[in-house]
Amino acid sequence: MKKLILKFVLLSDACFSRGDGTAGEVDIEVEHDQYGLPYLNGRALKGLLHEEAAELVHALSLAGSTSQNWNQIANRVFGEPGSSQETQGLVRFGNATLPPHFRQKIIDNKLNAHDVLIGLTSTRTQTANDDTGAPKPETLRMMRIIPRGTPFQAELICDDGIEEMDLAFLSACVKALRRAGSNKTRGMGKIWTSFDHFKKFEEAI
Numbered sequence: 001m002k003k004l005i006l007k008f009v010l011l012s013d014a015c016f017s018r019g020d021g022t023a024g025e026v027d028i029e030v031e032h033d034q035y036g037l038p039y040l041n042g043r044a045l046k047g048l049l050h051e052e053a054a055e056l057v058h059a060l061s062l063a064g065s066t067s068q069n070w071n072q073i074a075n076r077v078f079g080e081p082g083s084s085q086e087t088q089g090l091v092r093f094g095n096a097t098l099p100p101h102f103r104q105k106i107i108d109n110k111l112n113a114h115d116v117l118i119g120l121t122s123t124r125t126q127t128a129n130d131d132t133g134a135p136k137p138e139t140l141r142m143m144r145i146i147p148r149g150t151p152f153q154a155e156l157i158c159d160d161g162i163e164e165m166d167l168a169f170l171s172a173c174v175k176a177l178r179r180a181g182s183n184k185t186r187g188m189g190k191i192w193t194s195f196d197h198f199k200k201f202e203e204a205i
Contacts, residue, residue, distance in 0.1 A: 002158040004167075004195075006045075006174060008096070009152070012190040013124070013145040015182040016040045021142075026123055028143035028182065033097075035106050036116030038146050040096035040180060045154055048180055049093075050078045052173040073169045076162075090162045091170060096154035121146055126183070143182070148190075171195045 016038060021027040032038045053074045060070045079089035097103060098120075106116055121144050158167070174195040181189035 001160060002162065004156040004158060005153055006096070006156055007151065007153045007194040008177075008180075008191045010146060010148045010150045010190070011192055012148050012188055013122075014148075014150075014180065014189040014191075015143050015145050016044070016180070017143075017182045022144075025142075026144045027141040030117075030121060030144045030146060032113075032117050034113060035103070036111075036113035036118075036120070037098050037103060037106060038117070038120060038150075039098070040152060040154070042093040042095045042154065045096055045180075046078065046093040048177055049170070049173045050074075052176040053078055053169070056169075056172055056176060068165060068169075070169065073166055077166050077170050077173075090159040090166060092157040094155040094157070096152040099151055099153060117144075120150075126186075145188070 015028060016031045017028050018031040020029060022029045030038045031041055057070045057074050075089075077089050077091050123142055124145050125140060125142055127140050156170075174193050177193055178191065179189040180191055183189065
């Protein structure tokens with residue numbers, strides 16, 4: 001197995017929603033662990049990159065790139081639709097968390113999880129708009145957000161059968177990823193990513 005690290009930094013505020021709220025505080029809560037530290041779920045990260053893979057395969061097809069079977073490579077990396085144990089992808093995606101040294105300091109100091117969450121995030125109100133752009137009545141919502149500048153990193157575990165071109169394609173998907181989380185169309189969740197294998201992909205196309 002091969003372990004790789006995918007890093008990204010928030011260039012705008014983000015909300016990695018867990019799908020519900022916290023009573024008396026926010027209607028939309030961010031994913032966070034038992035220590036109050038926010039994170040992006042590994043399944044969500046894989047889903048975002050898989051979307052970029054589909055777009056990339058389509059773009060390469062339109063561009064007439066035939067040096068590689070890009071759809072096959074995408075399936076090798078992420079797994080085939082409805083994949084079984086035998087056809088699952090060669091890469092497993094861990095949660096994207098705050099940097100390990102920072103996490104360890106929080107854990108070692110045994111800080112209150114709620115205080116940690118409050119200290120690392122802020123809140124924002126939002127409303128739904130009608131066709132005229134006016135706020136719809138009774139749609140005011142409070143959401144918790146992670147501020148821009150916050151760094152994250154995820155561990156990627158690659159099976160032994162992974163090849164350099166698989167990693168190059170994955171790197172291109174990472175490079176294409178620009179936003180994550182809720183309200184991406186409202187300017188939230190803009191990210192800058194860091195991964196290592198993009199040059200090989202450029203050579204292949």
